[in-house]
Amino acid sequence: MTAAAPVAETGSDRVETTAADRASRRGWPGGALVLAALVVVPIGFLAIGISDPETEVWRQQWDTRLPGQLVDTAVLLVGVSFGALFLGSSLAWLVSAYSFPGSKAFGWLLVAPLAMPSYVLGFVTMSVFGFTGPVQNQWRDWFGRDAWFPEVESMGGAIVVFTLVLYPYVFLLARAALADQAGSAYNVARSLGARPLEAARRVVIPMLRPALAAGVAVVMMETITDFATVQYFGVDTVTVGVFRIWRGTFDRDAASEFATLVLVVALMIIGLERIMRGRARFGEAAGAAAGLGPRRLKGTRAWAAFAICGIVLLLAFLAPTLQLVSWAFQEIAGPRGTPNTERFLEFLGNSLQLALLTAVVCVLASIFIANGSRFVSGRTTGLAARLTAVGYAVPGPVVAMGVVLSLVALDDVLEGIGLGLPGTVATGSLVGLVYAYSIRFLAPGLNAIEAGMAQVPEEITASARSLGARPATIVRRIHTPLARTSVATGAVLVAVDALKELPIALLLRPIGFNTLPIWTFNLATESRFEQAALPALAIIVVAMIPVALLSRQLSRGAERA
Amino acid sequence: MHTAKLRVLMFGLFASAGALALSGCGSNSEGTIQIYTGRHYDLEVAFEAFVEEFNIGIEFLSGPDADLRERLQAEGDDTSADIYMTVDAGNLAIAAEQGLFASLDSPVLDAAVPSELRDPDGFWYALSARARTIVYSTERLSTDEIPTTYEELAEPQWKDRVCMRNSSNAYTQSLVASMIGNLGYNSALELVTGWADNSHIMSNDVILLNSIRDGRCDVGISNHYYLARELAEDPNYPVGLVWANQNDRGVHVNISGAGVLANADDPELAQQLLEWLATDGQNLFVDGNNEYPVNPDVTPETLIATEFGETFMGDRTNASEWGLLNAEAVRLLDEAGYE
Numbered sequence: 001m002t003a004a005a006p007v008a009e010t011g012s013d014r015v016e017t018t019a020a021d022r023a024s025r026r027g028w029p030g031g032a033l034v035l036a037a038l039v040v041v042p043i044g045f046l047a048i049g050i051s052d053p054e055t056e057v058w059r060q061q062w063d064t065r066l067p068g069q070l071v072d073t074a075v076l077l078v079g080v081s082f083g084a085l086f087l088g089s090s091l092a093w094l095v096s097a098y099s100f101p102g103s104k105a106f107g108w109l110l111v112a113p114l115a116m117p118s119y120v121l122g123f124v125t126m127s128v129f130g131f132t133g134p135v136q137n138q139w140r141d142w143f144g145r146d147a148w149f150p151e152v153e154s155m156g157g158a159i160v161v162f163t164l165v166l167y168p169y170v171f172l173l174a175r176a177a178l179a180d181q182a183g184s185a186y187n188v189a190r191s192l193g194a195r196p197l198e199a200a201r202r203v204v205i206p207m208l209r210p211a212l213a214a215g216v217a218v219v220m221m222e223t224i225t226d227f228a229t230v231q232y233f234g235v236d237t238v239t240v241g242v243f244r245i246w247r248g249t250f251d252r253d254a255a256s257e258f259a260t261l262v263l264v265v266a267l268m269i270i271g272l273e274r275i276m277r278g279r280a281r282f283g284e285a286a287g288a289a290a291g292l293g294p295r296r297l298k299g300t301r302a303w304a305a306f307a308i309c310g311i312v313l314l315l316a317f318l319a320p321t322l323q324l325v326s327w328a329f330q331e332i333a334g335p336r337g338t339p340n341t342e343r344f345l346e347f348l349g350n351s352l353q354l355a356l357l358t359a360v361v362c363v364l365a366s367i368f369i370a371n372g373s374r375f376v377s378g379r380t381t382g383l384a385a386r387l388t389a390v391g392y393a394v395p396g397p398v399v400a401m402g403v404v405l406s407l408v409a410l411d412d413v414l415e416g417i418g419l420g421l422p423g424t425v426a427t428g429s430l431v432g433l434v435y436a437y438s439i440r441f442l443a444p445g446l447n448a449i450e451a452g453m454a455q456v457p458e459e460i461t462a463s464a465r466s467l468g469a470r471p472a473t474i475v476r477r478i479h480t481p482l483a484r485t486s487v488a489t490g491a492v493l494v495a496v497d498a499l500k501e502l503p504i505a506l507l508l509r510p511i512g513f514n515t516l517p518i519w520t521f522n523l524a525t526e527s528r529f530e531q532a533a534l535p536a537l538a539i540i541v542v543a544m545i546p547v548a549l550l551s552r553q554l555s556r557g558a559e560r561a
Numbered sequence: 562m563h564t565a566k567l568r569v570l571m572f573g574l575f576a577s578a579g580a581l582a583l584s585g586c587g588s589n590s591e592g593t594i595q596i597y598t599g600r601h602y603d604l605e606v607a608f609e610a611f612v613e614e615f616n617i618g619i620e621f622l623s624g625p626d627a628d629l630r631e632r633l634q635a636e637g638d639d640t641s642a643d644i645y646m647t648v649d650a651g652n653l654a655i656a657a658e659q660g661l662f663a664s665l666d667s668p669v670l671d672a673a674v675p676s677e678l679r680d681p682d683g684f685w686y687a688l689s690a691r692a693r694t695i696v697y698s699t700e701r702l703s704t705d706e707i708p709t710t711y712e713e714l715a716e717p718q719w720k721d722r723v724c725m726r727n728s729s730n731a732y733t734q735s736l737v738a739s740m741i742g743n744l745g746y747n748s749a750l751e752l753v754t755g756w757a758d759n760s761h762i763m764s765n766d767v768i769l770l771n772s773i774r775d776g777r778c779d780v781g782i783s784n785h786y787y788l789a790r791e792l793a794e795d796p797n798y799p800v801g802l803v804w805a806n807q808n809d810r811g812v813h814v815n816i817s818g819a820g821v822l823a824n825a826d827d828p829e830l831a832q833q834l835l836e837w838l839a840t841d842g843q844n845l846f847v848d849g850n851n852e853y854p855v856n857p858d859v860t861p862e863t864l865i866a867t868e869f870g871e872t873f874m875g876d877r878t879n880a881s882e883w884g885l886l887n888a889e890a891v892r893l894l895d896e897a898g899y900e
Contacts, residue, residue, distance in 0.1 A: 064892075
């Protein structure tokens with residue numbers, strides 16, 4: 001597909017278009033606000049309670065667990081952010097700036113851990129490296145019963161696991177940025193006599209800042225919304241607290257009030273991202289940027305680079321996958337077998353359908369929002385765009401509960417005027433499910449597509465407009481084709497998240513509708529991890545499809561450059 | 562990708578989604594029992610037998626107890642569910658309070674389920690029993706060292722030698738709720754604080770048992786069936802079980818139970834299923850997960866019968882009573898500094 005050139009329209013049409021143009025310009029902020037409202041209302045529904053707080057519960061929590069939870073949350077977020085930032089950006093630099101054995105392959109292989117759900121890596125790590133796992137048992141055999149071994153079931157363990165599954169977000173964005181402008185800028189700086197480190201510090205890092213900031217923000221959001229993996233490691237975050245109150249004291253109102261704490265943390269992350277991103281805006285002025293010309297490494301250096309990439313890939317992806325494969329074979333050979341294997345295709349179909357629908361909805365909404373700020377400058381569209389990101393920062397069950405309550409309220413209102421929704425549309429319909437998924441995962445799609453749009457020079461839009469093309473036409477025929485890599489990236493990021501999502505489906509799915517993560521959960525929930533190996537592998541394999549598409553796109557981009 | 566191909570793909574996707582969305586709406590399937598269940602154990606066996614015998618269909622929606630209860634509440638009379646089934650008493654008691662259950666008048670269930678294991682008004686019935694009791698290392702403890710009461714585990718000689726499940730877990734919460742019911746809040750707080758001081762906290766019972774095997778702790782508290790599973794795989798598994806508090810109030814028995822919903826489409830069929838599960842279907846229902854039957858006329862499966870014994874003295878506080886104390890138990894655990 002090639003970027004279509006805007007076609008100048010005839011004079012008579014031109015008058016009409018201007019009128020329509022004005023109408024559609026009014027449409028952008030309105031539409032963006034409606035989208036933002038669709039995301040915010042269900043979450044706001046829960047937050048309403050905060051205006052009339054249950055002071056007793058707050059005081060009791062403040063006197064007991066809350067301070068510790070705030071500390072744990074902060075330490076975890078900071079630890080994982082630094083871990084992912086360091087690992088993601090240095091690996092991206094390594095595979096972009098140098099060539100060494102396997103450097104091309106690593107360029108896409110290192111994205112693979114994205115397909116690994118953190119709860120899966122969590123339970124594999126605990127089973128293998130935990131106190132009762134084979135590694136520590138062997139260790140004690142060698143060095144005695146009281147031999148020191150780092151505590152795996154700890155904050156440190158949690159930070160390592162999250163870093164290993166989440167660094168690809170930073171890696172992806174950093175690598176894409178290095179593949180074009182940041183890379184060529186480095187070469188220019190070097191040719192102008194800057195030493196490598198100086199060029200990196202003064203040119204590359206500032207240009208990478210938006211990508212790194214966006215990557216770290218995603219990493220922090222994924223970390224703050226988790227409540228399963230942290231519990232394997234005994235880390236007590238604010239999110240864990242929300243679920244203790246909800247599921248343990250049956251007090252949904254108090255739980256939603258505490259969920260607003262998670263929301264506050266999320267808003268801080270969004271703010272932080274804006275600050276870290278700075279005012280940087282780098283349009284691609286003329287043609288494709290050249291990217292970095294990788295420098296060939298030789299001898300020990302080449303093998304060291306290979307080893308670094310290999311070890312990360314081994315720890316984050318290969319070793320846990322092999323462990324799952326070995327468990328799966330044991331189970332298949334064993335007397336129990338894995339229950340429901342014969343329904344695999346059904347679970348797979350459901351997962352795929354849900355992921356695709358969510359990706360489509362999120363991409364369309366993102367394209368709309370991302371273009372809105374291009375045609376209508378003003379605070380409304382910008383604010384709407386930022387608000388829609390909120391869903392990503394709210395734990396799945398909270399989103400699901402919000403959707404249930406607001407759809408039920410809508411149903412009641414409609415029933416009041418004699419137009420009730422049929423049956424259980426509020427809960428247990430695919431519509432509700434896709435709606436909740438889209439609230440949750442709009443942000444990664446929007447981020448990618450906004451980044452792509454930012455690279456479409458304003459001048460192109462301006463000339464198309466001056467030739468009389470309507471905004472809708474420009475979006476369809478110019479912006480979207482030009483930003484197609486980012487659109488695809490956005491779709492893939494949404495799909496990968498949707499394939500791994502568990503808690504929303506648990507709460508909102510139609511009766512009898514099961515996905516791969518639910519199959520895994522049903523087996524893992526009673527600590528039968530070996531039995532859950534086969535379904536967990538299925539998630540990884542399926543999530544590898546979009547990840548591979550993403551990698552291919554990335555490599556193509558790198559080659560083109 | 563070519564636009565035309567993309568369009569066809571999109572069309573297919575939305576068409577199939579539309580079809581599914583519509584079919585989901587109309588599923589008010591009369592004659593089929595729909596169950597919202599927190600249980601995930603080899604469900605098939607008992608229910609398949611029921612389907613076979615009575616030619617009545619069953620559909621499941623599985624998930625965490627609390628989530629399913631919230632969903633039932635939100636669905637109100639739109640719900641298509643007939644039965645709510647859980648793995649702990651707390652959510653059953655709350656569901657009864659929230660008016661989700663219909664009160665059953667069933668001589669069969671009243672005869673099959675002992676009175677302390679069902680709701681006094683017939684809102685719900687326990688269908689299987691799981692004892693949460695003391696487990697110990699058979700390698701490192703001699704017979705006279707084995708603790709026999711929950712209270713002993715709070716004593717200083719067990720410092721750093723106890724493995725306990727974390728406080729987010731429903732089993733821990735219901736155990737503590739039963740302590741509050743039996744001992745009163747203050748004594749229970751003292752006891753739980755003692756546990757917290759002595760314990761390593763674990764995220765699940767399997768790791769807990771293996772930690773006793775591998776020497777991190779000498780004793781712990783676990784549901785009996787987790788140990789049964791380990792013993793089924795390795796008869797020499799070096800962890801043993803003792804029924805707690807046999808000389809006073811008895812061991813804490815948590816339940817898995819169910820009730821028929823007030824908004825059920827097929828309440829008679831639902832009641833028929835529960836009656837069958839408590840009688841003819843008891844063994845099929847409990848054996849696969851090594852649970853104890855609630856029906857005193859039914860014998861437990863061989864492994865737990867031989868390893869742990871056919872009977873024990875269970876705490877006779879009514880399950881609905883400590884079910885309602887669950888929220889207080891969570892606060893007590895917070896106050897005790899129990900992780």
